[in-house]
Amino acid sequence: MIRTMNSSQTTPPLVNNEPMSGWTLYSHPESGHSYKVKLALSVLGLLHRDRVVNIALPAAQRADDFRRVALFDEVPVLVHDRKVLVQSNAILLYLAQHTGRWGGESGERMQETTQWLFWEANRLGLSLPHLRFAKRFDAASYPPGALDWLRQRFDQDIARLAHTLGEGQAFVLGEQPSMADVSLSGYLWWADQAGLTLPSTVRAWLVRLSDEPGWISPADMPSLEK
Numbered sequence: 001m002i003r004t005m006n007s008s009q010t011t012p013p014l015v016n017n018e019p020m021s022g023w024t025l026y027s028h029p030e031s032g033h034s035y036k037v038k039l040a041l042s043v044l045g046l047l048h049r050d051r052v053v054n055i056a057l058p059a060a061q062r063a064d065d066f067r068r069v070a071l072f073d074e075v076p077v078l079v080h081d082r083k084v085l086v087q088s089n090a091i092l093l094y095l096a097q098h099t100g101r102w103g104g105e106s107g108e109r110m111q112e113t114t115q116w117l118f119w120e121a122n123r124l125g126l127s128l129p130h131l132r133f134a135k136r137f138d139a140a141s142y143p144p145g146a147l148d149w150l151r152q153r154f155d156q157d158i159a160r161l162a163h164t165l166g167e168g169q170a171f172v173l174g175e176q177p178s179m180a181d182v183s184l185s186g187y188l189w190w191a192d193q194a195g196l197t198l199p200s201t202v203r204a205w206l207v208r209l210s211d212e213p214g215w216i217s218p219a220d221m222p223s224l225e226k
């Protein structure tokens, strides 16, 4: 069941004088999972409020409005009108279905997009964020052998993606981009921060994706000071 906010909950403030709309994104600039949702909203042209959450604080000390909606104490959270949506890939599927675009054009495209998003959550969306977190923030928090295991997984994951992209198609599902591209690309822009080099097919696909109208870079994520 999708959670809803109760009427005593306050609406987050508008930022950047954005026009009123029914979308509020709770995010953090170092979170690739948040970036996926920000990117999806941007390519779909959905105006939204940004609420940046200080996830460096213990969960109990984070902003009250975030704590009320964050089912798993994690960013991203997207609130659409009164509906609370969590888990980046679940949010991407909601957006595709809601707009009928970026994978939501047909039942078949929706099914293919869903398959890739489940794969991403279990494979590339697991191996790469941990390798980046270890190198950029805290390698000591991983038990011995964990990073080697993640590196092996990443090598398999990126080979799988490169194989698909090497079949001559522009995007993961074919000639049209979908939420599969949004999700899979989320952390790949930060591959260098994980000390990783990407195959040329993957780099070329990232460039193609960045040419799509509305595309934004992870560097465009709203900052914590906002």
Ligand SMILES: N[C@@H](CCC(=O)N[C@@H](CS)C(=O)NCC(=O)O)C(=O)O
Binding pocket: 028, 030, 031, 032, 033, 034, 055, 059, 073, 074, 075, 076, 086, 087, 088, 089
């Ligand atoms: N599976 C989740 C992962 C979300 C996640 O790991 N969020 C991290 C930032 S990237 C977070 O909020 N961490 C704060 C915490 O766990 O306290 C998704 O896809 O949305």
